Amino acid sequence: MTAAVRLRSRHLLGISDLDPSEIELILDTAVAMKEIGTRTIKKVPALRGRTVVNLFFEASTRTRLSFELAEKRLSADTMGITAAASSVIKGETLADTVRTLEAMSPDIIVLRHPSSGAPHLLSTFCHSGIVNAGDGMHEHPTQALLDALTIRERKGRLAGLKVAIVGDLMHSRVLRSNVLLLTKMGVEVRVCGPRTLMPLGLSALGVHVTYSLDEAVKDADVVMMLRLQHERMNGMFLPSLREYFTLFGLTRERLKHAAPDVIVMHPGPMNRGVEIDSVVADGPRSVILDQVANGVAVRMAVLYLLAGEDVTP
Amino acid sequence: MPAVMDADRIGRSLMRIAHEILEHNRGAENLALVGIRARGVPLAERLAANIVAAGGPSVPTGSLDITLYRDDLMRYQVGPQPILRRTDIPFSIDDRTILLVDDVLYTGRTIRSALDALIDFGRPTSIQLVVLVDRGHRELPIRADYVGRNVPTSRQQSVQVRVLEIDGRDEVEVHDAEVTS
Amino acid sequence: MTDVTDVTNAWVLKNGRVIDPRSGRDGHFDLRIEGGRIAAIGKDLPTDGVRSVEVPAGFVVTPGLIDMHVHLREPGQEHKETIATGTWSAVAGGFTAVACMPNTDPVNDSASVTQFILKRAAEANFARVYPIGAVSIGSQGSQLTEMGDLRTAGCVAFTDDGHPVATALLMRRALEYASMFDVPIIEHCEDPSLKGDGVAHEGAVASMLGLRGIPSVAESIMAERDISLAELTGGRVHLAHMSARQTLRAVRDGKSRGVKVTCEVAPHHFTLTDEALKEGAGYNTNLKMNPPLREEADRLAMVEGLRDGSIDVISTDHAPHHADEKALTFDHAPFGIVGLETCVPLCIDRLVHAGVISLSRLVELLSCRPAELLRIPGGTITVGAPADLTVLAPDASVTISAGALVSKSKNSPFDGWTLKGAAAATIVGGRVLYTNPAIPGAASLTPSWEN
Numbered sequence: 001m002t003a004a005v006r007l008r009s010r011h012l013l014g015i016s017d018l019d020p021s022e023i024e025l026i027l028d029t030a031v032a033m034k035e036i037g038t039r040t041i042k043k044v045p046a047l048r049g050r051t052v053v054n055l056f057f058e059a060s061t062r063t064r065l066s067f068e069l070a071e072k073r074l075s076a077d078t079m080g081i082t083a084a085a086s087s088v089i090k091g092e093t094l095a096d097t098v099r100t101l102e103a104m105s106p107d108i109i110v111l112r113h114p115s116s117g118a119p120h121l122l123s124t125f126c127h128s129g130i131v132n133a134g135d136g137m138h139e140h141p142t143q144a145l146l147d148a149l150t151i152r153e154r155k156g157r158l159a160g161l162k163v164a165i166v167g168d169l170m171h172s173r174v175l176r177s178n179v180l181l182l183t184k185m186g187v188e189v190r191v192c193g194p195r196t197l198m199p200l201g202l203s204a205l206g207v208h209v210t211y212s213l214d215e216a217v218k219d220a221d222v223v224m225m226l227r228l229q230h231e232r233m234n235g236m237f238l239p240s241l242r243e244y245f246t247l248f249g250l251t252r253e254r255l256k257h258a259a260p261d262v263i264v265m266h267p268g269p270m271n272r273g274v275e276i277d278s279v280v281a282d283g284p285r286s287v288i289l290d291q292v293a294n295g296v297a298v299r300m301a302v303l304y305l306l307a308g309e310d311v312t313p
Numbered sequence: 314m315p316a317v318m319d320a321d322r323i324g325r326s327l328m329r330i331a332h333e334i335l336e337h338n339r340g341a342e343n344l345a346l347v348g349i350r351a352r353g354v355p356l357a358e359r360l361a362a363n364i365v366a367a368g369g370p371s372v373p374t375g376s377l378d379i380t381l382y383r384d385d386l387m388r389y390q391v392g393p394q395p396i397l398r399r400t401d402i403p404f405s406i407d408d409r410t411i412l413l414v415d416d417v418l419y420t421g422r423t424i425r426s427a428l429d430a431l432i433d434f435g436r437p438t439s440i441q442l443v444v445l446v447d448r449g450h451r452e453l454p455i456r457a458d459y460v461g462r463n464v465p466t467s468r469q470q471s472v473q474v475r476v477l478e479i480d481g482r483d484e485v486e487v488h489d490a491e492v493t494s
Numbered sequence: 495m496t497d498v499t500d501v502t503n504a505w506v507l508k509n510g511r512v513i514d515p516r517s518g519r520d521g522h523f524d525l526r527i528e529g530g531r532i533a534a535i536g537k538d539l540p541t542d543g544v545r546s547v548e549v550p551a552g553f554v555v556t557p558g559l560i561d562m563h564v565h566l567r568e569p570g571q572e573h574k575e576t577i578a579t580g581t582w583s584a585v586a587g588g589f590t591a592v593a594c595m596p597n598t599d600p601v602n603d604s605a606s607v608t609q610f611i612l613k614r615a616a617e618a619n620f621a622r623v624y625p626i627g628a629v630s631i632g633s634q635g636s637q638l639t640e641m642g643d644l645r646t647a648g649c650v651a652f653t654d655d656g657h658p659v660a661t662a663l664l665m666r667r668a669l670e671y672a673s674m675f676d677v678p679i680i681e682h683c684e685d686p687s688l689k690g691d692g693v694a695h696e697g698a699v700a701s702m703l704g705l706r707g708i709p710s711v712a713e714s715i716m717a718e719r720d721i722s723l724a725e726l727t728g729g730r731v732h733l734a735h736m737s738a739r740q741t742l743r744a745v746r747d748g749k750s751r752g753v754k755v756t757c758e759v760a761p762h763h764f765t766l767t768d769e770a771l772k773e774g775a776g777y778n779t780n781l782k783m784n785p786p787l788r789e790e791a792d793r794l795a796m797v798e799g800l801r802d803g804s805i806d807v808i809s810t811d812h813a814p815h816h817a818d819e820k821a822l823t824f825d826h827a828p829f830g831i832v833g834l835e836t837c838v839p840l841c842i843d844r845l846v847h848a849g850v851i852s853l854s855r856l857v858e859l860l861s862c863r864p865a866e867l868l869r870i871p872g873g874t875i876t877v878g879a880p881a882d883l884t885v886l887a888p889d890a891s892v893t894i895s896a897g898a899l900v901s902k903s904k905n906s907p908f909d910g911w912t913l914k915g916a917a918a919a920t921i922v923g924g925r926v927l928y929t930n931p932a933i934p935g936a937a938s939l940t941p942s943w944e945n
Contacts, residue, residue: 003396005396013775016702025396028396028397029396029397031399032378032397032398032399032400033397035399035400035401036381036400039433039434040433040434040435041433041434043433044381044382044430044433045381045382045429046380046381046382074381093818093821093822094822094823095821095822113823115823115824115825115826116703116704116705116777116823116824116825117703117704117705117776117777117823117824118823120775120776120777121775121777121821121822121823121824123775124774124775135704136704136705136825137704137705137706138703138704138705139704170701173704176702176704199701199702200696200697200698200700200701200707201697201698201699201701201702202701204698235690301397304381304397
C-alpha cells in the first residue's frame, strides 16, 4: 500500500473519514517523529508560532499529556483547558466556548468531549483544525492510530493479522476507531464481550463477533483488552466483576491459545484483575508501554500533517 | 536541455572531493558524513566509500531530514506538508567534524535548517559543507567547503539532480522553466 | 373552539376541482361562501353581484386540513413558538385547524389553561385551535385530571404526550373515564426503561455513531399494552407519531379484533431514516426527534400502512425548538422538529406523486380522519358548515427553506429539499388567510377586498 501525500481534511474527526493511504501517511510520518523522542533535545521547530488549544471536557490524563508533549516537541504554543476550570460549568454552550477560544486564533483545537459528535459539531463552524481526542462512545482516532503503529512495529505489517478486541465494546470509542482502522487495513478482527455490551452493526463491517474469549484469542496475533467501567453494573449490563473476570478476563492460561508471538495491548487505564491479570499486563507479551510512547509520535504526526492543510483566513 | 554533469563527471567530482576531504582534515580522523534527505544521503554514502578507496578510514554516515526545521513550513498555504522521512544519525556528533552533504546549494536556507537540526543532536567540533552543484543566488551567509561543480544559473532556471540510487541514473540538468518533480 | 367566522362578506370560489372524500365529490364545482360558511355547492352558481374568484387550473379545493398533533409551546415556552406564530405557521402550511398538545408550562391540566389557550387563539384569529388536555395532573402520571371540566372548556382529547401514560392502571382508568365523554386518549408510546437515555434509533447507525439507542420495541411494547387496555375498557386509544413496524403490526392486530385503536404517522417517519444522521458532518440535531428516525424497513412499513389504510392520520408532531437549543451536541439537544409548513409538500411528493395513495386518500389522512377522531367540525365540505378550505397546488414545485419558515423556530431537516406539491391557499371561516407566494397563480385567490 502506498501512502498518500496529504490528508484530505483539515480536521481529524474520526478514522471513518480516512482512507488506507492516509492512514499509511500518518503512520509513516509517526515513524519519523518517533526518532525525535530518542534525541537528547527532543524538540523540533516545525510548529513554531502555531497555537494549539487542548480542550478537554472529560477527565483524561494520558491522552491530554500525550497531546501536550507532542505539541511541545513540535514547538507549538499550547493552552490546556479542562472542563472543571472552564466556563462550561456556568452553562455556556460548547459552541460559545469554542467561539470565544477562536477569537484568540488558535490553529488547532484538540477536543475531548463526553458527547458523540461534539468535534463534528465544531467542524461545521470552526476556522481552526479540529482533532478529535475522543468523543463520547464514538471515536478516538489517535488511539487507533497509535495502536496500529504499535502493531506494525511489532509485526512488520497490518494486513492479514488476526486481532482480537475484548471487553465493553458498546461504550468504547477505542473499539469503534480500531475496528474501522483495522478493517480498512485488511486485518481479520474478532470482537468479544458480554452480549449486553455488544454494539449492533459490527458484523456488517466484516468483524467476527463471539462471546467466547477462547474463540477470540485462538491463534490471535494481537489481543487488545478494553477497559470495563465499574458503573456498568448499574445499567444491568453485568452481574458482577467477579463473573466478568471469569468469562472475559485475560490470564496467562487463556493467552496460551493465541499465536506464540502474540502481543497484548490495552489503551489504559487498566483495571487489573477485572479485564486483565497483572501477570499478563506486566508480562513479556505486553506492549502496553510501547503504546504510550507511540501515542506521542502519532499525535506529532497528526498535528504536523493537519497544520499544513489550508486554513480559512 | 543538455546535462551539465553526466555520470562520469559526477563520479570524478565525488572522488576529487573525497581526496580534498582527506587533505583538509589531515587523514579524516574523527570525521562523520551526514547526508541531507533525499539526494544528499546517497552522495554521502558514495563519499564514504571514496574516502576508503582513497586510503582513508571508514567514516560513519548518517541521514538528516530537515523538513521540521524549514523556515518556509506553513508559510505558503499552497500544498501539503512535505513528506517527513526518518532522521538516522547512528553515532554521537559531539566533538566530531561533520561533513554535511547535499546535492544543490542555492539560497542557503536548506543548509541553515540543517545546521539547526544538527546542533540539536550535539556539539560538533566543526561542520563542513559538501555540495555536488553550487548554482549561486545565496540569501544567507553560507558557502560550501567542497563543490562538485559551480553552475551559473538565473533564478528562473531550475537545477535537477538525479542520482542512481533514487532516480535510476546520475545526471545534473538545468531547465529554463520551473519543473515540477 | 375559536370562532373566526366572517359574517359580512359573501363570495364565490368558482370552478375549482373539489375533492371531498366524505361527500364523494371529485369534480369542478362552485362554492358560495356567506357569513364565513358554505352557503351553496354546485355547478355554475349565480354570482348575483357578489365577488367571485376563479380557481386556477390545476389547483384542488379540499376540506381544510387538520393537524391533530402540534406543540404550540404557549404558555411557558414562547421563545420557541406562540399560539399566534404557531397558528400562522399552520395556515402557511395549508392547515385550517390544529390540536395542541398539553405539555406547556403550566401543563394544560385545568380548564383555566384551556381557556387561556382558546383566548390566545381567538386573538390570533388564524387557524382554529383545539386544545388537548393532560391525562394526569402535571402529566406526572399519578392523578387523573378533571376531564369533564376540561372537556367542557374545549379539550378534544387527552394525552400525557412527551411521556407515555405512566402505568397500565392509569391508562385503564383514563380510557374508562374519557369514554364517558367519547374522547380519545392519545398515547405517546414509549417504555421508559427501554428508552433509557437513548437519543437515536437503536441500530447499526446509532451504534457506529456512538449514540445511545432507543429500540423499536420501546414503542411497540407500550402500544401493545394500550391496545390490550382499549380492548378491555372499550375506550378509544390513538397512538401518536408511530415510527416502528412492530407498532403498526400491533395496530393491525388490534383493528382486526375490533379494538378502538387508531394511529398517526408524521411525515419525517415516512420520508427519512436514521441513515440521514451520517450525512454531511453528521449528527444534525434537526434529525433528532422522539420517536427517532428508524430504519428503511420501518419507513417502508409506514408507507405501506398509509397505502393499505391501517394508518388513520398524518400529523406533524410540530415541535419547535429555538436554534440555541438545537445548537448543542446531539445527546444534549432537545427532541423534535417543526412540521406544519413542510407536511403538505412531503405528503404530495412522496405519497401522491410516488403513486402510494391518491389525493383523495391524502385528504382523508389530513382532514377527514382527524376531524372524525376528535369529533370536531370539518373534514368535509357541507352547506352550512364553516368555510374552512385548503387549496392545493399538487403540481407546483417548491423548495423548502428553513430560514423562510414563518414558525418562530426553524428546526427542520428538510431545508433545501425541492418537492412537488404544496398548499396554494388557506381559507378559514371564509377568509383567505394565506396565499403561497411561491406558487404562480395563488395570489389570484385573494378576493379583491382583502389584502
